[in-house]
Amino acid sequence: MSSFASLRASRDARLAPTRHGVGSASDPASSASGSATAQAAGTPSDQAVVTACTSTSSAAIAGTTTTPSPATMALFPDLAPSPLEVRTSPTSGRGLYATRSITAGSTILVTQPLVGAVSTANLQQTCSGCFSASKKVSRCAACKALHYCSAQCQRQDWAQHKTECAALTRLRGMWARAYPDRARAGGDWTQVANMESHAKSLPEADKMKLASQVQHLRHYLSAATPDPEDPDTLHPADMAEYGFTSALELLDMCSAFSVNSFTLSTGDLTPVGVATSPLCALFNHSCEPNAVVVFPRAGRGMHVVAISDISQGQEVLTSYIDVSLPYAERQDDLLERYGFTCACPLCTRNADLGWADPRWCLLHRGCKSGGRGRVPNLRHDGQATVRCSCTKTFTVDVPQLKNLVESGKSVLAQDERGTLDPSTALSTLTSLVPRLAGLMPPSAHPLLQLLRLHALLLTPPATAVQQAEVATLLTAAAQGARESHPENHPTVGVILATRAKVMAMDVDGAVGAAGAAAVGRPVVAPQGDDSLGRVMLSPEGRRAKLDQLAACVGALRDASAACDLGFGHGGEVSEDLQSVLVGCERELDMLRR
Numbered sequence: 001m002s003s004f005a006s007l008r009a010s011r012d013a014r015l016a017p018t019r020h021g022v023g024s025a026s027d028p029a030s031s032a033s034g035s036a037t038a039q040a041a042g043t044p045s046d047q048a049v050v051t052a053c054t055s056t057s058s059a060a061i062a063g064t065t066t067t068p069s070p071a072t073m074a075l076f077p078d079l080a081p082s083p084l085e086v087r088t089s090p091t092s093g094r095g096l097y098a099t100r101s102i103t104a105g106s107t108i109l110v111t112q113p114l115v116g117a118v119s120t121a122n123l124q125q126t127c128s129g130c131f132s133a134s135k136k137v138s139r140c141a142a143c144k145a146l147h148y149c150s151a152q153c154q155r156q157d158w159a160q161h162k163t164e165c166a167a168l169t170r171l172r173g174m175w176a177r178a179y180p181d182r183a184r185a186g187g188d189w190t191q192v193a194n195m196e197s198h199a200k201s202l203p204e205a206d207k208m209k210l211a212s213q214v215q216h217l218r219h220y221l222s223a224a225t226p227d228p229e230d231p232d233t234l235h236p237a238d239m240a241e242y243g244f245t246s247a248l249e250l251l252d253m254c255s256a257f258s259v260n261s262f263t264l265s266t267g268d269l270t271p272v273g274v275a276t277s278p279l280c281a282l283f284n285h286s287c288e289p290n291a292v293v294v295f296p297r298a299g300r301g302m303h304v305v306a307i308s309d310i311s312q313g314q315e316v317l318t319s320y321i322d323v324s325l326p327y328a329e330r331q332d333d334l335l336e337r338y339g340f341t342c343a344c345p346l347c348t349r350n351a352d353l354g355w356a357d358p359r360w361c362l363l364h365r366g367c368k369s370g371g372r373g374r375v376p377n378l379r380h381d382g383q384a385t386v387r388c389s390c391t392k393t394f395t396v397d398v399p400q401l402k403n404l405v406e407s408g409k410s411v412l413a414q415d416e417r418g419t420l421d422p423s424t425a426l427s428t429l430t431s432l433v434p435r436l437a438g439l440m441p442p443s444a445h446p447l448l449q450l451l452r453l454h455a456l457l458l459t460p461p462a463t464a465v466q467q468a469e470v471a472t473l474l475t476a477a478a479q480g481a482r483e484s485h486p487e488n489h490p491t492v493g494v495i496l497a498t499r500a501k502v503m504a505m506d507v508d509g510a511v512g513a514a515g516a517a518a519v520g521r522p523v524v525a526p527q528g529d530d531s532l533g534r535v536m537l538s539p540e541g542r543r544a545k546l547d548q549l550a551a552c553v554g555a556l557r558d559a560s561a562a563c564d565l566g567f568g569h570g571g572e573v574s575e576d577l578q579s580v581l582v583g584c585e586r587e588l589d590m591l592r593r
């Protein structure tokens, strides 16, 4: 975790170059997005910032004229060895462009996040040093808030954690005194200043939310150094001490962190917090990205991986949101948090009324061409007529559909907040998932996410029947994810990896029961052990077992190939798959002899 420990020094450091004109005329972007100081002072750069923030078209539009941004390049030495350069487009501000052709699966950039923070819900099972998810973490004895997987991680994080540790310790004590019942129950500043902020163009209500965050921050910063004469009162920190001269500057900084943060995730894409990297924040967005930001190995930084071939001069685009969401939700998220309307090819396609987006469509039962129709307006009362891509129409009971979709979203929201009760959720999903699957394909929202959650709640499977059920759920999820994500997206790899590992599990003594289900064979029960402890099988059982193991090996190889491209040839998921694969191949080999 990073803190504001060196804020004052680093702000001082960044003020000098800003005053001497980092934003030169040859680099309009750096003056456009400018420094917080310049914007607050009301220089001409203000207008440029507002223009960039309210742009409504995508950087991905072919033919958009771009200009190089050498001053921004100079700010980021990590860019020098990468095949990327900063250019500015009139529609989306600065962005990163390929200086040579890049093939799918290549790691384009590796960098350490400047700031990383584990979210509250994940604090107790995630190391705040390397951000790996681990059951064996020890908490910081002083603040009792952060956890570490090793003494080494804790030592390395101490320089960052020291000030916040003091603040958290004091805040914990104050909170316990205020709520005794509840307590019993339970870088580089120049780069930061260069991040885009939308503070000035935000609607009033959003500004108020930001202002409340600023107040929290001021209290938090002062908490580490109590007033000796009044230690029980928390006074907001004097931000002038940190180099801020106006409230707007502070709003700007909080807004910039919100616009430029990334989901911090484990090697298998499980979200555990937020990370900020001013360098990675230079990537513009597309809902059909050609690159992804991943954290393939705990503690080894964030990697930007190409998921399709990128030609020289093409903009490298990542996605700021979950690309499997329907158009309306993607647009809402992007407008609310990032202040722009996306006009990427996927969003543009939504205007084609003859196209049923796999993320938001209904199955046309009995359609010979497997056609689908667009989900009607869920505010519609009663039956709605839906046109299938085969041109025929079918009807849908809208209130019933709305009810199912909303129940699904509510389960997902509980899961995101960390308030999900697993046994209640399991019983809800056992009836909800098949009902939704009768109406929509697995690629549609929220069915795709529910299939994954249902499988997760049944993992590790307790019986061979459950094992087969998990494999079936994940087979559907993988099929859905392929349709709702760009090719080679690591999410598909992670689903395939989970499925393959479940198939290879030894449940009820019947190895690869899910593999049996996958090839339509009965589960093979062992007939006992021989004198060497080897499992004995009848000839028929041996043949079935061979098929099961072959199915597992096939699934593991498919997953491995998908993860290779999605994570840039390496990472925890790929390594894990390799070790399971070696075991299954060895077993298959022995059985064949």
Ligand SMILES: C[S@@+](CC[C@H](N)C(=O)[O-])C[C@H]1O[C@@H](n2cnc3c(N)ncnc32)[C@H](O)[C@@H]1O
Residues within 6 Å of the ligand: 029, 033, 052, 053, 054, 055, 056, 057, 058, 059, 060, 091, 092, 093, 094, 095, 194, 195, 196, 259, 260, 281, 282, 283, 284, 285, 286, 337, 338, 339, 340, 341, 342, 343
């Ligand atoms: C993380 S920053 C990306 C870098 C930014 N262009 C800059 O100059 O610093 C996010 C901001 O870039 C702009 N942006 C990113 N992708 C865009 C797109 N597809 N269309 C329009 N604006 C975009 C928006 O203003 C957004 O809030």
